[in-house]
């Protein structure tokens with residue numbers, strides 16, 4: 001008897017978990033993607049695309065699909081979905097695990113300016129016109145559209161809508177992982193003065209931080225939003241697999257009445 005699992009994805013960790021579950025007969029997994037990127041990397045397990053309709057919608061989905069276990073492996077900045085997952089898990093009485101990779105920490109030579117959000121990140125760029133490498137994805141561009149004194153080199157998986165863009169911008173469409181040598185060439189080639197990034201953590205997009213260090217460039221680092229309290233949390237897909245295996249073992253024991 002396999003257990004139905006819902007994985008909320010859109011991250012490296014969710015993809016790794018999908019690969020680990022591919023041939024595991026203990027589980028019937030389903031990976032959920034928001035549908036934000038136009039051509040997502042599809043997993044080797046069944047998947048669905050699109051929102052559930054808030055906490056109630058997700059709770060209905062959990063009940064309807066008889067989901068036994070849910071794993072919230074969304075991005076650390078996908079805060080709304082993580083709160084929805086916590087709320088729905090409580091409503092539908094489904095055990096929930098969050099996979100949250102460790103944040104990046106500064107090391108010697110880093111010049112980080114920590115900011116609590118995008119508004120303050122745009123403010124931190126100052127009044128003097130700069131050439132800014134903006135690696136925050138395609139959401140949250142409004143504060144930079146207002147800070148129109150700067151030129152932006154904007155990198156995202158899909159190009160943002162034209163009317164979401166700052167007036168002076170160069171677009172790059174690319175998906176990580178990125179290598180440090182390439183990031184250095186990019187920063188130097190575009191005569192970048194400062195980088196703006198979310199503190200996403202992980203290895204896929206961290207090369208820009210080493211490149212900034214090597215070139216003595218400042219980094220405006222947007223800190224992570226709050227996550228729901230009281231959710232069991234691990235840092236890796238391997239730990240998530242161990243959690244799933246424990247729950248499967250407990251389920252078998254309960255069925256045998258031991």
Ligand code: NAP
Nearest residue numbers: 009010032033034051052053054074075077078079080081
């Ligand atoms: P968000 O602001 O937390 O969520 C917005 C809405 O999108 C949610 O209320 C939900 O709609 C829907 N949604 C989000 N993740 C979903 C998922 N895995 N499956 C189904 N619906 C989902 O999320 P976001 O920041 O826009 O991120 C969207 C997706 O991109 C997530 O899968 C996330 O892991 C991935 N991602 C985000 C970032 C980032 O920086 N934010 C970076 C890389 C990848 P309903 O309320 O209708 O259910």
